[in-house]
Amino acid sequence: MNELMEAARHILGIAMASQWLILVLFLAATIDAVFPVIPSEGLVVTAGMAAAAGHQNLLLVIVAAMTGSIIGESVCYLLGRGSGPALHRWMRRRDARQRMFEKVSHALHSRGGLILMTVRYIPGARMVATLTAGATAYSFRKFILFTAAGVTVAYTYVALLGYLGGDAFAHDSLKALAFSLSLAFTIGLVIETSRRIAVRRRAAKVAAG
Numbered sequence: 001m002n003e004l005m006e007a008a009r010h011i012l013g014i015a016m017a018s019q020w021l022i023l024v025l026f027l028a029a030t031i032d033a034v035f036p037v038i039p040s041e042g043l044v045v046t047a048g049m050a051a052a053a054g055h056q057n058l059l060l061v062i063v064a065a066m067t068g069s070i071i072g073e074s075v076c077y078l079l080g081r082g083s084g085p086a087l088h089r090w091m092r093r094r095d096a097r098q099r100m101f102e103k104v105s106h107a108l109h110s111r112g113g114l115i116l117m118t119v120r121y122i123p124g125a126r127m128v129a130t131l132t133a134g135a136t137a138y139s140f141r142k143f144i145l146f147t148a149a150g151v152t153v154a155y156t157y158v159a160l161l162g163y164l165g166g167d168a169f170a171h172d173s174l175k176a177l178a179f180s181l182s183l184a185f186t187i188g189l190v191i192e193t194s195r196r197i198a199v200r201r202r203a204a205k206v207a208a209g
Helices: 002-017 021-034 040-052 058-082 084-092 095-121 125-135 140-168 173-208
Strands: none
Touching (some): 040 058, 058 125, 058 140, 095 125, 095 140, 125 140
C-alpha cells in the first residue's frame, strides 16, 4: 500500500511539474464542455496545486481553463443552433429530457444571464443549457458574455481550492489533492443542498398560495 501511495505521489509530482499541463488543461476544459466525460475540474485543482508549488502560473492556469471552456461551450451552442429541430426531437424521446429542455428554454429567455453563469454547478445541466441556447436562437453575444463571466468565477474558485490545498500541504501532494477535492465536494454539497431546500420552499409557498 505504501508503495502504491508513493507511486501515486511520484506520478502526481511529474504531472504538476510538466510543461504540458497547461495545454492538457486547456484541451480537457474544451472537451468537457461538449462531452462531459473528462473531469476538467480535477485537472484545474491539480494545476492550482502546481502553482502553489511554484511549477505553474496560477493566472495562466485560470485563463487556460476559461478559454478552453468558452470555446467548448461555444461549439455546443453552435451545434444546438445548427440542429434545432433534431435537438427538439431528441429531447422529446424522454419525458425527463423534454421537461429539462422546456424548463431551461424558459429560464434562458427570462433570466438567461443567471442561468448561463450558474448552470455549470448543476450536474449534467451545462450541456443541455448551451445546446438549448443555440436551438432557441438565444443571442450569441449575450451567451458569450455570460458564459465568460460564469467560467471566470467557476475556474478561479476551483484553481484557488487547488492552490489552497497545495499551500497547506506543500510537503505531500497527495494529501493536498485529497484536501482540495474534499473541500470542493463539501462546498458543492452545501450549495446543492441549499438550492434544493430553496426550490422546495418556493414550491411549498406556491402550493399553499
